[in-house]
Amino acid sequence: MRSVVFLICLSLNAAVAATPLQAQESIQLLRKISFAAHQLTYQGTFIFQRDAQIESTRIYHLADQSGEHGRLISLDGPAREIICNGDEMQFYYPDARSMMVERQAVARRGFPALLPEQLQTLSDNYQVEEGGQERLAGYDSHILLLNPKDGYRYGHKLWVEAATNLLLKAAMVSDENRVIEQFAFTSIRIGGAFDRALLRATLPVKAPPLHNDRPAGGDVIQSGWEVDNLPSGFGKIAEMRRMFRGKAYPVTHLVYSDGIVAVSVFIEPLQPGARPMSGVARQGAVNLYVHPENQYQVTVVGETPEITVRQIGDSVVYKGK
Amino acid sequence: MREEISMLVDAELDGEDVARLVSRMKDQETQDWLLYHLIGEAVRDPEGFRADLDVDCRAVIVAEPTVLAPSRLHKARLYALSAAASVAAVFLVGWVALQGPADSPVPKQVAQAVHLDVIKSRLNDYLLAHQEFSPRSEMMPSNIRTVSDTYQESGR
Incomplete structure (x- = not known):
């Protein structure tokens, strides 16, 4: 009996795959994804691949009343570390005995991630579909497919964590269905206790910051x-x-x-x-x-x-x- | 103090000395530190010396030739300078298939060489500036592309 239920579930799953989404639904979902990336606390390791090159990065991200705080540390190649506090980024290059503090351009400040009018044009340009479910880095995710309606854009495949809407994986796909660029968490913990000490730079700094206020x-x-x-x-x-x-x-x-x-x-x-x-x-x-x-x-x-x-x-x- | 800062730039101070010096540095000293870096940059690569230097800096470079004494130019430091100078850069090391337009009168290979060089130096900031407005970047955990691109830079 159990296996029959399982089979039914499987076929239901298959039926859900590639269900077109209404414009309003997909817009809401993309909004939630943007929100989640900035408003959630999480820590994990992700890979970033473009063309034949792959590299891993460790990320710590804390969102609290004072805003976003993060630390990224490269795991491959020369050690590098980026500390983010609000719109300020600090770059550490310990092998080079240097560090740089950079504030992001003001242009960005207060710029909403996805403007309503931008999102409205989305459904004109992409066929948005649900692509089923997949387990990723220990979490259940929904797959969202954005299939381009013409040759002016690439396709997108997004793996969205089921409970929080955090993007766990994203791929850009060419018209020959080749993955051009993707990022994916290989391990992640969303929410839970967060040790603020994890936000401090770990690489030794031998010089004071070189300020670069853009x-x-x-x-x-x-x-x-x-x-x-x-x-x-x-x-x-x-x-x-x-x-x-x-x-x-x-x-x-x-x-x-x-x-x-x-x-x-x-x-x-x-x-x-x-x-x-x-x-x-x-x-x-x-x-x-x-x-x-x-x-x-x-x-x-x-x-x-x-x-x-x-x-x-x-x-x-x-x-x- | 200037001497100490100069030593700092040359990576001749360690651990506690650095911490002590940094805590004493005020605005003027930070300026000095920056200045020494810029001087190093100028020595290392006069052609590529940035055009946005303060007039004051130029004056000091001219007035203080001793700062440019070769003994000070440690290899490690020069490397540090080159990395710092272009941090935040979305560097183009990984770029492929740069080519002239099809109707270009310039032979392709020549065009390629010229363009790669010039384009590299001017596009770093443009790529970062662009990214601020990409809806897709907004959906990803912070600065994925940035950390990746700094790899391109420091790994070169």
Whole structure:
């Protein structure tokens, strides 16, 4: 009898697989995933893979009234450690006897993870389906599939912890169903007692911090720059002028999103004597395209196929006065 | 004090001495420390010396040639400088398939060499700036990509 019940359960499971989700449902779920990653306390080890390269990292993450605190320590290769407190990050490179404190750009502060309008476009661009259940790192997870509706984006597969909605694993998949980039917890403990001592840097520091307050970006502007031939499903979510280290002039930064990934366009004046550049590069799921436009250098970066960054880069035009 | 800071930069102090010195350092001293690092960077790689230096720093570099005495330039320190200078960098070591456009008049191999060099140096900050706005990054536990990319940097 027991095995009959088990069989029925199995077939039910199979029936649940690839059930399309209503737009509203999937949007809610993605919201919860973003929330969980920042609002939960957890500690564990995850692997990050892109192309043929895999590496493991230990993570401690505490969320309390004062915000997010975290420590990441690399387990492969040279030891490195990152301590996060709110929007401040400290990088430790003990082998190099150095450390750097960096504050994230102000542009990000208060920027909601997923804007409602971004999420609304999601269902226009992806078929969202439930993909069944799987046990991962000791936890039960629901699988969420985001199948792209065209060639301008990759597919996504998300493993979401059943009780807390913490993302336990995520993969980006090409149109040939090849995994381009993925991360996965190999062990994790969600919630429970947390020893704050685990948030302290363990690598010996031999030098005081080298401060690197990145100049605040975030001057929201109407730059006059536009993307004429925007790939379907992408909408502009940010436009600003910001300063970067080593550049004496401001750079225009436009951001477009299809609800799940973003593409950034950076536009800067060509410096006297500088050679205009043109080319494509890829790292894992991130494609990059540089292209000159008139007296400006355009750089496009996004977690999309090459065609997307290329089409955007090729149609950047100035329409201001 | 300056001498001690200089020793610190050269990694000639250890354990307790470092702790004592750090606790005594105030703003001016921190500035000095930063300055020595920048000087080291300039010595190591004059071509790539960052353009955003304070005028004050430049003045001191010119005025204090003794700081640049070769005996001070420990190998370990130079390595430290190169790592610190580009921390937070999403470095492009792992990038593949950089190529010129199909209609490029420049032979592909030449184009590749030129681009890789120049592009590397300018894109680190762009990649980080981009990531701040990626909805997908927001769903993942903090800074996955960042820690991974610092690996690329320090592992090079």
